[in-house]
Amino acid sequence: MSSSSVDYVVALAGNPNAGKTTVFNNLTGGRQHVGNWPGVTVEKKEGPSRGGGIEFNIVDLPGTYSLTAYSLEEVVVRDFIAGEKPDAVVNVVDASNIERNLYLTTQLLELGVPLIIALNMMDTAEGRGVKIDVDLLSELLGVPVVPMVGVRNRGTDEIREVIGQAIRGEVRFRGIQVVYGREVEEEIAKLAVAIESDHPLADEFLEKYSSRWLAVKLLEEDERVEEDVERVAGAGASVLRQLGESRRHLFSIFGEDIETVIVDNRYGFVAGIVREAVHREREGYESGSDRIDNVLTNRVLGFPIFAFFMWLMFFVTFYFGKFPMHWIDRLMHGLATVVSTNLTSPLWLRSLLVNGVIGGVGSVLVFLPQILIIFLCISILEDTGYMARAAFIMDRIMHWLGLHGKSFIPMVMGFGCNVPAVIATRTLESEKDRMITILVNPLMSCAARLPVYALFTAAFFAANQGTVTFSLYLLGIVLAVAMAKLFRKTIFRGESEPFVMELPPYRWPTAKGTFVHMWERGSMFLRKAGTVILAGSVIVWVISYLPPGVRYGSPSSVAGMIGHVLEPLVKPLGFDWRAAVALLFGFFGKEIIVSTFGTLSGVGQSRQAITAQLHTIFTPLTAYTFMAFTLLYTPCLATVAVIKKETGSWKWAAFAVGYSLTLAWLIAFLIYRIGLLLGGK
Amino acid sequence: MENRGMFDDILREIEAADEPLTVRSLAVRLGIEQSALEKMLEFLERKGKLSVYRPGDCDCRGTMSCRACVFAGGCPQAAKGEPE
Numbered sequence: 001m002s003s004s005s006v007d008y009v010v011a012l013a014g015n016p017n018a019g020k021t022t023v024f025n026n027l028t029g030g031r032q033h034v035g036n037w038p039g040v041t042v043e044k045k046e047g048p049s050r051g052g053g054i055e056f057n058i059v060d061l062p063g064t065y066s067l068t069a070y071s072l073e074e075v076v077v078r079d080f081i082a083g084e085k086p087d088a089v090v091n092v093v094d095a096s097n098i099e100r101n102l103y104l105t106t107q108l109l110e111l112g113v114p115l116i117i118a119l120n121m122m123d124t125a126e127g128r129g130v131k132i133d134v135d136l137l138s139e140l141l142g143v144p145v146v147p148m149v150g151v152r153n154r155g156t157d158e159i160r161e162v163i164g165q166a167i168r169g170e171v172r173f174r175g176i177q178v179v180y181g182r183e184v185e186e187e188i189a190k191l192a193v194a195i196e197s198d199h200p201l202a203d204e205f206l207e208k209y210s211s212r213w214l215a216v217k218l219l220e221e222d223e224r225v226e227e228d229v230e231r232v233a234g235a236g237a238s239v240l241r242q243l244g245e246s247r248r249h250l251f252s253i254f255g256e257d258i259e260t261v262i263v264d265n266r267y268g269f270v271a272g273i274v275r276e277a278v279h280r281e282r283e284g285y286e287s288g289s290d291r292i293d294n295v296l297t298n299r300v301l302g303f304p305i306f307a308f309f310m311w312l313m314f315f316v317t318f319y320f321g322k323f324p325m326h327w328i329d330r331l332m333h334g335l336a337t338v339v340s341t342n343l344t345s346p347l348w349l350r351s352l353l354v355n356g357v358i359g360g361v362g363s364v365l366v367f368l369p370q371i372l373i374i375f376l377c378i379s380i381l382e383d384t385g386y387m388a389r390a391a392f393i394m395d396r397i398m399h400w401l402g403l404h405g406k407s408f409i410p411m412v413m414g415f416g417c418n419v420p421a422v423i424a425t426r427t428l429e430s431e432k433d434r435m436i437t438i439l440v441n442p443l444m445s446c447a448a449r450l451p452v453y454a455l456f457t458a459a460f461f462a463a464n465q466g467t468v469t470f471s472l473y474l475l476g477i478v479l480a481v482a483m484a485k486l487f488r489k490t491i492f493r494g495e496s497e498p499f500v501m502e503l504p505p506y507r508w509p510t511a512k513g514t515f516v517h518m519w520e521r522g523s524m525f526l527r528k529a530g531t532v533i534l535a536g537s538v539i540v541w542v543i544s545y546l547p548p549g550v551r552y553g554s555p556s557s558v559a560g561m562i563g564h565v566l567e568p569l570v571k572p573l574g575f576d577w578r579a580a581v582a583l584l585f586g587f588f589g590k591e592i593i594v595s596t597f598g599t600l601s602g603v604g605q606s607r608q609a610i611t612a613q614l615h616t617i618f619t620p621l622t623a624y625t626f627m628a629f630t631l632l633y634t635p636c637l638a639t640v641a642v643i644k645k646e647t648g649s650w651k652w653a654a655f656a657v658g659y660s661l662t663l664a665w666l667i668a669f670l671i672y673r674i675g676l677l678l679g680g681k
Numbered sequence: 682m683e684n685r686g687m688f689d690d691i692l693r694e695i696e697a698a699d700e701p702l703t704v705r706s707l708a709v710r711l712g713i714e715q716s717a718l719e720k721m722l723e724f725l726e727r728k729g730k731l732s733v734y735r736p737g738d739c740d741c742r743g744t745m746s747c748r749a750c751v752f753a754g755g756c757p758q759a760a761k762g763e764p765e
Contacts, residue, residue: 065720099717263724264686271687271713290705299700395701499732500695500722502704 008056008167009084010049013077013108014092015101016063019120022150023092024060027160032060042076051157052164056087065100067107069224081111082208088166089113090159095125095132095147098278102270105141106178112210114166114173117145118159123152129281137277142174177212178269180262183253184219187246191215194242201233218243219250220259289505293389297503302393309386310473313377315466318454321370328369329607332362351552352541355599360537361529363598364591366607367451372522374450378416379517383509387412392501397481410437411480414444415473416521418639422646432492436484438643439656442635443480443663445473447525448590452630455594459611460623468624472631479632479663528589536585536592540599553600573629573668574622586630588637593630621680625672632664688725691718695731704733 012027014020024032028047035044045060061080062073069075081089091108093101098119108115119134138145144162148155165171179185192211196202205214205228217225218239226243233239250258286294296305336358343350381387391412410428413421421441428434453472457465488494543558550556555564555577562584563577570580578600586593601613618626634657635643644653694710695702704722708715722733 097714097716099714100720103717103720257728260688260724260728261686264688267687267717267721270717274714293703293705297703392701392703399700499734500702500704500707501734502719 008054009086010056010058010163010167011061011081011084011086011089012058012092013061013081013089013104014063014118015065015094015097015104018063018092018094018097018101019150020060020063020092023090023118023120023148023156023159024058026150026153026156027058042073049160049163051160051162052168054164054167056163056167058090059086064104066104067111068220069222075224078111081108081113085113085208087114088116088163090116090118090163092118092120092150095119095122096128096130098125098130098132099270099274102273103266106266106269109141109143109175109177110213110216112175112213114171115141115143116159116162116166116171117141117143118148118155119145120148120150120155122147122155123149131279131281133277133279137273140176140273140277142176144171178266180216180265184250184258184261184265187219187250188212188215191218191239191242191246194239198233198237198239201229201237201239204232205229216262219246220262221257287505289385289503292506293503296386297389297392299396302389303397306390306393307470307474309381309390311466311470313374313381314469314473316377317370317373317450318457318465318469321367321373321454322458324369325366328366332358332366333607336362348545351545352538355544355552356538356541357534359601360540360595360599361534363455363607363610364451364533364595365526365529367454367594368522368525370450370454371447371525372518374447375416375521376514376518379514379521380509383507383514383517385504385506388501388503392503394477395501398484411441411444414441414446416447417524418442418444418446418635419642422639422642425646430494432488432494435647435652436487436492438646439487439652439659440480440483442639442656442660443476443483443632445476445631446590447521448528448636449631451591451594452586453627455597455607455610456614456618456623456627458607459614460618460620468627472627475628475667476631479667483659483663525591528591532589533591533595536588537595537599540581540585540592540596544600559600569665572672573625573665574619574672575626575629576617578617579626583629583633586636587634590630590636619681621672621675625668625675628671629664629668632660632667634661634664687713687721688730691721691725692730 012020012024024045024047027049029049030047032045032047036042042062047058047060049056049058059080061077064071064074064077067074067078069078080086089108091105093105105115105117117137119132119137122132125132132147134145134147144166146155146159146162148159150156162171180188192215195211195214196206202211214225214229218229229237229239247258250261254261295301298305336354339358340350340354343353378387381390394412410421410424413424418441421444422438425434425437425441428437449472450469453469454465457468461468540559543562544553544560546558554560559581560577563581566580566584567575567577570576570583575583578597581600582593582596585596597614598610601610614623634640640653640657643656644650647653690711691707694707698710702710704719705715708718711718713721722731725731726733
């Protein structure tokens with residue numbers, strides 16, 4: 001049987017993923033013709049079927065959630081149903097998501113077509129504890145409802161039979177429609193009269209659409225319908241005047257646009273039907289992701305679990321990172337030895353290469369394994385979907401402090417790098433929320449700080465590297481939250497806009513995806529090592545080498561002189577001039593703090609030598625104080641630049657630098673002084 | 682006249698919540714099917730009444746630093762393969 005030889009046409013409409021294609025295949029037995037809808041690239045499928053002794057052609061319409069004119073698919077479906085006037089429309093409804101699916105049903109009812117509901121996926125619905133009273137649903141909607149399980153070909157014969165009956169006119173369609181309330185219905189009636197009285201309009205459209213449907217669509221601000229009406233009736237037509245009056249009148253009543261009122265009423269209509277005809281045995285269906293979320297985002301357990309994951313991440317980073325780190329360390333040391341013993345070049349050039357380039361860049365590159373491992377951990381957390389939960393858990397803490405909003409999502413992003421995190425604040429609609437988030441974001445410990453923690457924890461807290469690093473990250477979070485609260489109470493007073501977060505389902509990360517993400521982030525570190533860190537190391541070498549004749553990196557060098565100028569500022573924190581120089585150059589990139597110690601030490605590259613040098617500058621207490629200061633003090637140059645760009649003002653960039661320096665100094669002072677009081681060294 | 686429909690219930694619930702809400706937790710609170718609520722939230726978002734945040738749904742494409750973003754894997758911009 002050729003699809004074109006039959007006289008009757010049946011349209012298949014439904015939401016995407018409602019099982020429409022399966023139902024179509026069941027009805028046509030796989031015999032189908034595939035083409036495109038005229039003028040668009042949306043696929044059109046049709047095929048023959050037979051039921052109740054009648055042969056008919058089935059047209060599979062594109063999946064849509066509604067019949068507004070927001071998408072091409074919606075327009076195709078609407079035009080076909082209204083223009084082609086199929087003999088029946090089968091609305092495939094996913095029974096397991098019935099409330100969403102019935103929204104389209106309300107709009108098909110409004111079109112006044114002979115509608116049949118194919119209530120598909122009944123087995124899935126029952127599995128989720130959803131019981132549907134099919135007879136009552138049919139009664140409430142005023143159309144036949146046929147339960148089906150498309151994937152098992154159950155209900156196909158029944159729906160064929162009902163289609164046949166509908167074509168023969170043996171089915172009573174009660175014409176039930178959404179009632180929009182007295183005020184709206186009065187305006188619909190006025191508009192319908194105006195449409196019917198306009199002859200060009202009536203001649204053009206009333207063959208296809210009812211005057212009520214056109215009136216509703218006009219009130220709904222359906223651009224396509226409005227354009228068509230204006231084209232046919234003319235710009236100053238009485239219909240359009242009535243439309244303007246009706247909209248103004250309804251706005252004065254409801255205080256919002258009429259589309260919202262109409263859509264709200266449709267959802268209300270659906271909710272009423274669902275309340276009557278659908279019984280849920282369990283309160284809300286729980287997927288596997290939902291069950292995991294019950295634990296991982298639990299009000300009580302959520303934060304401790306998040307903290308544990310963070311601690312575990314640092315433990316894994318330092319434990320597994322130390323082996324490849326030693327290999328790179330030996331490689332760099334070997335390279336430095338080869339260069340210093342074999343290169344027959346001027347002394348200054350050898351010093352530049354050994355102390356400046358290899359000593360500076362090499363001392364940072366040694367931490368590449370740790371950087372890669374921490375990014376691997378972050379990639380796994382992100383790829384599984386946990387990072388979104390972390391943002392949600394952190395936002396809960398912000399909420400407890402009276403801070404609403406999406407601020408913590410960019411802040412969690414700050415664990416990777418503060419630059420994209422500051423840019424990501426563009427998603428915050430509230431300017432005040434955005435400013436607060438930008439200002440506190442640099443307090444989140446980015447990956448660039450990790451080499452500093454790795455160097456110092458290895459030198460002073462070798463047995464507890466992970467725990468000490470974890471404490472620093474935690475310090476950053478606590479201070480970010482506290483500062484956000486302070487800013488909200490002082491300079492950025494106000495309420496945030498409401499928001500809801502959509503959590504992606506958990507998924508297994510793929511090895512390829514995870515390693516690609518790790519490498520993308522890790523390669524940034526390498527690029528930085530070859531650019532910013534290299535430049536910083538060379539500058540530190542130059543100021544350590546000059547003026548000519550002084551001992552390299554001594555107090556008499558330019559570096560020493562700069563350090564001594566700055567020393568009084570950091571002396572109360574237990575630091576000397578070398579720490580001051582390292583912090584100064586750390587402004588260009590926090591890793592440069594490490595390379596500065598490597599370069600200033602003038603000991604080639606050996607990490608043991610740098611560690612030994614650090615023991616002459618720091619004690620465990622001042623080392624921890626120094627790490628806390630590094631965490632908190634001024635954002636790096638790139639972050640400051642992006643703060644200026646995003647806030648459009650140097651004032652805020654300067655404020656970010658100023659307040660974080662002050663905060664860092666105060667916190668470091670407290671840590672040092674309290675540590676001394678407690679007997680620390 | 683104040684509109685007291687489904688949308689009003691949704692907005693009131695979000696305003697009144699003493700903690701951040703996920704779409705799922707809001708659906709449970711309101712007794713609305715989650716998939717239906719998602720469509721309602723989409724509509725309200727389009728109308729500027731609230732915002733729904735989908736992690737990775739940022740506006741930071743175009744910077745080298747996207748590579749360092751912790752949400753890079755889930756970034757819809759990155760998924761589109763648009764140039765940096």
